Amino acid sequence: xxxxxxxxxxxxxxxxxxxxxxxxxxxxxxxxxxxxxxxxxxxxxxxxxxxxxxxxxxxxxxxxxxxxxxxxxxxxxxxxxxxxxxxxxxxxxxxxxxxxxxxxxxxxxxxxxxxxxxxxxxxxxxxxxxxxxxxxxxxxxxxxxxxxxxxxxxxxxxxxxxxxxxxxxxxxxxxxxxxxxxxxxxxxxxxxxxxxxxxxxxxxxxxxxxxxxxxx
Amino acid sequence: xxxxxxxxxxxxxxxxxxxxxxxxxxxxxxxxxxxxxxxxxxxxxxxxxxxxxxxxxxxxxxxxxxxxxxxxxxxxxxxxxxxxxxxxxxxxxxxxxxxxxxxxxxxxxxxxxxxxxxxxxxxxxxxxxxxxxxxxxxxxxxxxxxxxxxxxxxxxxxxxxxxxxxxxxxxxxxxxxxxxxxxxxxxxxxxxxxxxxxxxxxxxxxxxx
Numbered sequence: 001x002x003x004x005x006x007x008x009x010x011x012x013x014x015x016x017x018x019x020x021x022x023x024x025x026x027x028x029x030x031x032x033x034x035x036x037x038x039x040x041x042x043x044x045x046x047x048x049x050x051x052x053x054x055x056x057x058x059x060x061x062x063x064x065x066x067x068x069x070x071x072x073x074x075x076x077x078x079x080x081x082x083x084x085x086x087x088x089x090x091x092x093x094x095x096x097x098x099x100x101x102x103x104x105x106x107x108x109x110x111x112x113x114x115x116x117x118x119x120x121x122x123x124x125x126x127x128x129x130x131x132x133x134x135x136x137x138x139x140x141x142x143x144x145x146x147x148x149x150x151x152x153x154x155x156x157x158x159x160x161x162x163x164x165x166x167x168x169x170x171x172x173x174x175x176x177x178x179x180x181x182x183x184x185x186x187x188x189x190x191x192x193x194x195x196x197x198x199x200x201x202x203x204x205x206x207x208x209x210x211x212x213x214x215x216x
Numbered sequence: 217x218x219x220x221x222x223x224x225x226x227x228x229x230x231x232x233x234x235x236x237x238x239x240x241x242x243x244x245x246x247x248x249x250x251x252x253x254x255x256x257x258x259x260x261x262x263x264x265x266x267x268x269x270x271x272x273x274x275x276x277x278x279x280x281x282x283x284x285x286x287x288x289x290x291x292x293x294x295x296x297x298x299x300x301x302x303x304x305x306x307x308x309x310x311x312x313x314x315x316x317x318x319x320x321x322x323x324x325x326x327x328x329x330x331x332x333x334x335x336x337x338x339x340x341x342x343x344x345x346x347x348x349x350x351x352x353x354x355x356x357x358x359x360x361x362x363x364x365x366x367x368x369x370x371x372x373x374x375x376x377x378x379x380x381x382x383x384x385x386x387x388x389x390x391x392x393x394x395x396x397x398x399x400x401x402x403x404x405x406x407x408x409x410x411x412x413x414x415x416x417x418x419x420x421x422x423x424x425x
Contacts, residue, residue, distance in 0.1 A: 015231060015233070016218070016224065016226035018226060018228070018408075019347050019350070019407040020218075020347055020408060020411045022217070022411075023219050040344050040348070040407075040411075041348065080376075084376055086373050091368040095368050095371060098371060098384050100389055102389060103364065103368070103384065103388060104368075107365065111365070140248070143249060153361055156358055159362045159365075160363075160366045163313055166302065166305055168370065172380075203246060206246070
């Protein structure tokens with residue numbers, strides 16, 4: 001941080017910590033490096049390795065896994081010769097059928113709609129920036145990603161799967177469905193996709209609308 | 217040197233530094249989101265969401281989250297009785313579920329109470345630790361949703377006619393509400409208030425008028 005440096009030189013080099021408001025002048029980060037706040041330790045900026053191509057590849061993989069994880073049975077329960085199978089959507093559907101529509105909405109948003117929107121909007125923005133396509137709504141999509149991320153709870157859902165496995169094992173035979181393997185891979189891939197995408201860098205590349213210089 | 221001292225505000229969506237006009241109302245030139253020096257009415261909103269979460273915490277723990285009917289016998293389970301059942305079958309998992317569904321919501325509510333009260337009293341103490349506490353609070357909150365997913369999965373799987381059925385209970389809805397309310401409360405809290413010096417709150421209020 002340099003107090004005497006002129007503010008208008010290049011405002012993009014200047015970042016205020018979101019958690020303590022300390023101003024930092026950040027040099028261009030080498031790939032794989034990140035900058036933390038000198039005052040409170042919060043992450044200021046991260047420059048993931050692999051540029052834009054890596055998050056594009058990871059998000060395409062995540063999209064495919066998302067389709068697979070939803071297209072096949074997730075778990076099968078066998079009890080005295082009878083079988084009951086469920087999918088990810090089935091979990092939310094069961095709540096809806098039991099008269100708990102609000103809870104069904106929460107579950108479907110956190111397990112399907114939220115993660116799907118994050119992956120799709122990430123891909124849309126990444127492809128738009130990577131290939132300099134004048135896509136509509138690019139900026140609003142990018143704004144949405146960080147607001148949507150906390151509501152995608154694939155990892156938490158996976159813990160829920162483990163717990164219900166143990167709970168039901170005493171009552172019935174549990175069989176893992178193919179979707180469960182896709183889902184396990186999806187958690188790893190989508191976590192990698194999220195950490196490979198740094199919205200701040202995408203905003204820097206987008207710049208101000210109409211390609212104006214970064215002056216206020 | 218802090219951004220507010222220079223009349224600069226960081227856009228919460230895209231982190232662009234924007235010079236605040238006297239009116240206090242400006243949209244980010246880069247992403248179009250409204251920019252504020254601090255999240256507007258952060259303390260009031262956080263209090264409201266937190267009090268709502270504390271009220272919902274009672275039904276979330278007292279009402280059954282699901283009812284299991286097995287060979288004609290119906291048994292209602294609360295969050296805590298679910299943890300105790302797991303303790304007999306797989307204790308490491310029981311510890312994880314206990315932390316995620318019982319400890320995390322409680323500690324999260326207490327942490328936000330402490331942050332709110334210390335900011336309102338303008339406490340000059342342990343600012344860095346309080347900021348770290350806020351960061352952890354924001355990160356771990358979502359894991360409490362695990363029991364809601366367990367109920368959803370079990371209700372979807374255990375539908376084998378007269379043999380065994382599992383019905384979700386009102387506690388699950390209350391519990392999901394607590395998780396969402398505390399997540400929203402953490403999001404509406406502005407950690408930068410921890411660092412604002414005495415008098416700065418008034419400065420902003422006057423500027424905004």
